[in-house]
Amino acid sequence: MDKKINIGIIGCGHWGPNYVRNFSLMPQARVLWISDLNPERLAHIKKLYPAVKITKDYRKIIRDSSVNAVVVATPTVTHYNIAKDCLHNAKHLLVEKPLSVNFRDASELVALAQNKKRTLMVGHTFEYNPAVNKMKELIKSGKLGKVYYLYSTRTNLGPLRSDVNALWDLAPHDISIFSYILESLPLRVSAHGAGFLQKGIEDIVFVTLYYPRNIIVGIHVSWLNPHKVRQITAVGSKRMLVFDDINSTSPICLYNKGVIRKPCLLPYYNSFREFKLIIQEGKVAIPKIKMEEPLQIECRHFLDCLIRGKEPQSNGRVGLEVVRVLEAIQRSLKDNGRMKEVC
Ligand SMILES: NC(=O)c1ccc[n+]([C@@H]2O[C@H](COP(=O)([O-])OP(=O)(O)OC[C@H]3O[C@@H](n4cnc5c(N)ncnc54)[C@H](O)[C@@H]3O)[C@@H](O)[C@H]2O)c1
Incomplete structure (x- = not known):
């Protein structure tokens, strides 16, 4: 060359x-x-x-x-x-x-x-986004504790397509982000959606993906929505974070909040083995990210x-794995949300 x-x-x-x-x-x-x-x-x-x-x-x-x-x-x-x-x-x-x-x-x-x-x-593109890489680093380093669940919202009014539905148009981003961050593929998926504007082409889709280690992931994609939202939330046992792709200066907020279990010794509890769930409020950190066009x-x-x-x-x-997941989601979509294996 x-x-x-x-x-x-x-x-x-x-x-x-x-x-x-x-x-x-x-x-x-x-x-x-x-x-x-x-x-x-x-x-x-x-x-x-x-x-x-x-x-x-x-x-x-x-x-x-x-x-x-x-x-x-x-x-x-x-x-x-x-x-x-x-x-x-x-x-x-x-x-x-x-x-x-x-x-x-x-x-x-x-x-x-x-x-x-x-x-x-x-x-x-999102696998090259500095904020997505920061999110991956924070999750991998254990800052969030055990990851419980993640979900993304990718909505806007348009642009509409007619060659594919909103799932195939928008969700490849979310599937690639989640699989990249979690370094695994979902095992099972289920999805509901509806097409209001063009026959047989879903404008809105709600997906649930079941990843290994009991991590549950939600995706909401739509091109029929009043708001442009590009957001991912990740919730763990120690901290929570929100990635807002529209906020170009400080796209990630790391919330030092969560719910902890404390042994409860109060007399009206039956034994000292009882636990109380306590909500912990903490500071919000905004990690420094050197942004560059992904x-x-x-x-x-x-x-x-x-x-x-x-x-x-x-x-x-x-790319092939993302298509494999999309196909499983599409099967569920056509089968009224019945759970499908990603195979
Ligand atoms: N990575 C991202 O963030 C991102 C963002 C937007 C779109 N996309 C992807 O990019 C692709 C294009 O999306 P778009 O929004 O630009 O669509 P678009 O419809 O605006 O543009 C597609 C263009 O391709 C042209 N075209 C069609 N068939 C052709 C052919 N045989 N030879 C030459 N040109 C041809 C059309 O005339 C049109 O101008 C899609 O696959 C979409 O999913 C990716």
């Missing part, structure tokens, strides 16, 4: 331009091509980045032998076909989340990347993996 890594970006709607911006700022990369079906999107990007070549046909990018790596930021239903074409043309790949719309296609992509000896990374860290990591031949943090297998 020569000094600069030549990159093609397929899909320049809402999210793709963020890749163009980030890779354009990196000295090790050159954004050579962008592709979109919509000529207005192409004209818009061309205005901002005149040196970039544009095309409506992404095959032009993957047939260009000077392109080393491709980013796929098209709608989820298209990921599999485009990613497969890229791998067959020996391109390294960064595919947006979720890797595909089913486990079978996602496993095929992982196997293909392995056969072709190409890097396959999935855009699980997508910038993700892009840098991708380049670093290509240069050093390293496996990405959110590699194809990690």
Whole structure:
């Protein structure tokens, strides 16, 4: 690979331009091509980045032998076909989340990347978020004590999609965050949801995931909600924390609160073995976090993996596991919330 890594970006709607911006700022990369079906999107990007070549046909990018790596930021239903074409043309790949719309296609992509000896990374942006990494560090170091439960709320009014439901659109973030933080996958899941706006496409979904060590996790995703909320709460036996992704200056609050058990020696209790549950109120700490745009860290990591031949943090297998969990949730959703094994 020569000094600069030549990159093609397929899909320049809402999210793709963020890749163009980030890779354009990196000295090790050159954004050579962008592709979109919509000529207005192409004209818009061309205005901002005149040196970039544009095309409506992404095959032009993957047939260009000077392109080393491709980013796929098209709608989820298209990921599999485009990613497969890229791998067959020996391109390294960064595919947006979720890797595909089913486990079978996602496993095929992982196997293909392995056969072709190409890097396959999935855009699980939150695994590169400094606040998520701080949350993981606090939980792993035992600051929260025994972790009881976690839950996330990811709601807003729009943006609406029609290729996938709110589960497949939004929950890949939460599943990747929880599995990354807890370093395990859920064993069982159950989910309820409803589609009000488009037939057969759920706008709101409530999920419960059962992780090892009796940790229960909740996820609420919705694109039909008056408030934009991006919040995760983690509750442990010693402390509790809240991560608010919308608060860019102090995203994590660590609450020194909890409920402790004290032996109760009062005479009206039957024996000294009785316990009282006592609520403990303490200070709130705001851990210092050096914030940086998570997508910038993700892009840098991708380049670093290509240069050093390293496996990405959110590699194809990690992406595949997220799809496995999504499939189990989808089965439960279609079966009125009945518990499903993640298998
Ligand atoms: N990691 C994150 O935080 C994050 C955030 C937003 C979106 N995403 C993901 O990024 C992907 C794109 O989302 P979006 O919000 O940008 O969608 P979008 O609909 O705004 O943009 C998708 C673009 O892809 C183009 N496109 C479709 N098929 C194409 C093809 N065959 N060739 C070239 N271009 C094609 C469309 O014309 C459109 O402009 C989705 O998978 C989504 O889940 C990730």
